[in-house]
Amino acid sequence: MRAVVCHGRHDLRVEPVETTPLAADQVRVAVAFGGICGSDMHYFHRGAVGDFAVRQPLVLGHEISGVVAEVGAAATHLRPGMKAALDPSRPCLTCAYCREGRMNLCADMWFLGSAGRFPHSQGGFSQALTLRMDQIIPVPDDTDLLELSVAEPLSVGLHAVNRAGNLLGKRVIVTGSGPIGLLTARSAALAGAAQVVCTDIEDAPLAIARAHMGATDTVNVARDAARFDDWAAAGGHFDVAFEASGTHAALNSLFPILRKGGKIVQVGMCPPGPAPIPINMLQAREIELLGAFRANGEFRDAVEAIVTRRIDVRPILSGTFPIARAEDAFHQAGDRSRVIKLHIAIQDGAIQEEPTA
Numbered sequence: 001m002r003a004v005v006c007h008g009r010h011d012l013r014v015e016p017v018e019t020t021p022l023a024a025d026q027v028r029v030a031v032a033f034g035g036i037c038g039s040d041m042h043y044f045h046r047g048a049v050g051d052f053a054v055r056q057p058l059v060l061g062h063e064i065s066g067v068v069a070e071v072g073a074a075a076t077h078l079r080p081g082m083k084a085a086l087d088p089s090r091p092c093l094t095c096a097y098c099r100e101g102r103m104n105l106c107a108d109m110w111f112l113g114s115a116g117r118f119p120h121s122q123g124g125f126s127q128a129l130t131l132r133m134d135q136i137i138p139v140p141d142d143t144d145l146l147e148l149s150v151a152e153p154l155s156v157g158l159h160a161v162n163r164a165g166n167l168l169g170k171r172v173i174v175t176g177s178g179p180i181g182l183l184t185a186r187s188a189a190l191a192g193a194a195q196v197v198c199t200d201i202e203d204a205p206l207a208i209a210r211a212h213m214g215a216t217d218t219v220n221v222a223r224d225a226a227r228f229d230d231w232a233a234a235g236g237h238f239d240v241a242f243e244a245s246g247t248h249a250a251l252n253s254l255f256p257i258l259r260k261g262g263k264i265v266q267v268g269m270c271p272p273g274p275a276p277i278p279i280n281m282l283q284a285r286e287i288e289l290l291g292a293f294r295a296n297g298e299f300r301d302a303v304e305a306i307v308t309r310r311i312d313v314r315p316i317l318s319g320t321f322p323i324a325r326a327e328d329a330f331h332q333a334g335d336r337s338r339v340i341k342l343h344i345a346i347q348d349g350a351i352q353e354e355p356t357a
Contacts, residue, residue, distance in 0.1 A: 003059045003126035004034075004326045004344065009047035012327045017059065019128050027078055027136050028070040029086060031346040032145040033320070034125045035063035036333045037153065038178065038246075039269070040113065044330045051272045052115040061125030062088035062112040064346075065148040068136065075133040085137040085151045085303040088112035088124060089294065104159070104296040111294070125326070127346055137303050146320065146343060147306055150183075150313040153341075154302035155295035157183035160267045161191050163292045164240045168192035173238045175221075175254065176245025176268055177205035179316055179341045182213045184242050184267060186311055189214025197238075199250075202336050212315035221253075232256035236285075244268045248275045255281045263288045316340040323348065 003017040022028060040060045042049040068082040078084075091098050091106035098106050113123025139148060157180060161167060172193040174185045177200035189196050198209040201222040209215035219227050231237040236259040243251050246268030254264050255278050264287060282289060295302075305311040318339045321329035326344050333342040 001126065001128040002323060002348075003123075004061065004323065006043045006047075006054055006058045006060050008054055010044065012044055012060075012330060014323055014326055017122075017126055017128075020130065022070060022072040022130065024072045024074040025133050026072045026130050027068060027075050027133050028128055028130050029066040029084065029136070030069045031064050031066040031086070031124055031126060031129050033065055033149040034061040034344045034346055035149050035153065035179075036329060036342050036344065037061075037063055038180070041330065041333060043113075043115070045334075048272075049115070050269050054115050054120070055118055056120055058113065058115055058120045059123040059126050060113045061123040061344075062114075063149050063152045064088070064112075064124035064129075065145040065151070066129070066346075067145075068138075069128065072133065075136075078133065078136055078138065082138045083141060083143050083145060083148075085139055085148050085299070086124065086129070086131060087135040087137060087299045088152055089299070090132050090135060102296060104294045125323075125344060125346060127323070127348075137300060139303065139307055143307055146317065147313050148303070149343065150179075150316070150341070151299060151302040151306055152295075153179050154183045154187070154305065154311060154313065155298040156180055156267065156292070157185075157187040158298040158301055158305075159295040160184050160242055160244075160265050160292040161187040162298065163290050164188075164242070164263055164265050167240060169194045170239040171195040171197075171237060171259075172240045172242070173197045173199065173254070173257070174215075174242045174244055175199045175250040176243070176247075177202075177209050177218075178244065178336070180267060181205075181242070181244035182209055182316055182340070183311075183313070184244055185209055185215055186213040188240075188242070190311065193240075204337055205340055208315050208340060212312070228253055228257055236260065236262065238262060240265070242267050246270050251275060252277060255285075255287060258285070258287055260285045261287070263290060265290045265292050267292050318342050320345050
C-alpha cells in the first residue's frame with residue numbers, strides 16, 4: 001500500500017507503507033479521498049505547523065473518507081464494503097479532559113497527520129488505514145465520498161460556532177475565506193446570524209462566500225480596508241468575530257470593530273510565538289477572546305449535514321488529483337485565486353481533474 005509521506009520541507013514522496021494486524025477494536029479502511037488542509041500545506045512548505053515540526057517521515061492528511069475493508073472482532077456493527085466518514089481524532093477517553101467531555105483537549109490525543117507528538121501520529125493519505133472502531137461513521141450507500149471527506153473541516157467550523165454561543169440575530173464577521181473560514185461562515189448562517197461578513201485578500205473565495213456560504217456581505221481587505229475604519233468609527237459593529245486566517249494582523253483588526261461585550265473566536269492557527277493584542281481595549285470593552293481547537297463532538301453533526309445536504313460543500317471543491325501526482329496537487333493548492341479545496345484520490349487509477357475554482 002502507498003501513502004503520501006512528508007520527509008521535511010519540500011520533500012514529499014509517494015511510497016510504500018506497512019500494514020499491521022488488527023486489534024479487536026480496530027477497523028481497516030480503504031481511504032477514498034483526502035482533502036489538502038492548510039496544516040498539510042505548512043508541513044510541505046515549512047516542515048512545521050505552528051510549533052509542531054516534522055522530526056520523522058510523516059504521512060499527511062486528516063480530511064478523509066473511505067470504505068470499510070476489514071473489521072476487528074469487537075466491531076460487530078461494521079462490515080466490509082460500508083462507506084464511512086473517518087474521524088481523524090482518537091482521544092484516550094480516560095484523561096481528565098476526556099472525562100470532562102472536552103475530548104479535543106485530550107492529554108493523549110492521536111490526531112491523524114500530526115507532528116504534535118513523537119513518534120508522530122501518521123495520517124490518512126494512505127491507501128490502507130487502521131483506525132479505532134469509534135472513528136468509523138457509517139453512511140448511506142449513495143453518499144458521495146468526495147463530499148464526505150469535507151466532514152472534518154466542517155466540524156471545525158461547527159465547533160467554532162458552538163464556542164461563540166448563541167448567534168441568533170447576531171452580526172458576525174469571518175476573517176479569512178479559505179475552506180475553514182467559508183465553512184465557519186456557513187455554520188454561522190445556519191445558526192441564525194442576521195449578518196455574516198466574510199473577508200479575504202482574493203476575490204474568488206469571496207464570490208463563493210456570497211453565492212453559496214451564507215455571507216450577506218464581503219470585503220476584499222487588500223482593496224477595501226477602509227470598511228474597517230467605518231465600523232470602528234461607529235464604536236464597533238459586530239457581536240462576534242471568527243478569525244480564520246491565522247494572522248496577527250487580522251486578529252488585531254477585530255478589536256476596534258466589535259461592539260462592547262463582543263466575542264472573538266480564534267479559529268486559524270497563527271505562526272509560532274506570542275501574538276501581541278490590544279489588551280487595554282480587550283479589558284475596557286469587556287471583549288471575550290476564545291480559542292477554538294479542532295472539534296469536540298461536532299464531527300458527527302458535520303457528517304449528518306453533508307449526507308443530508310443541509311450544508312452543501314460542493315461549491316468549495318476545486319479538483320481532484322491521483323495519488324501519483326500528490327506533489328502537483330500540493331503546489332496547485334496554494335493558488336488561492338483558483339483553488340478553495342483540492343483533493344487527492346488515494347486509490348490508484350483515479351483520473352486527474354484540474355482545479356476549477
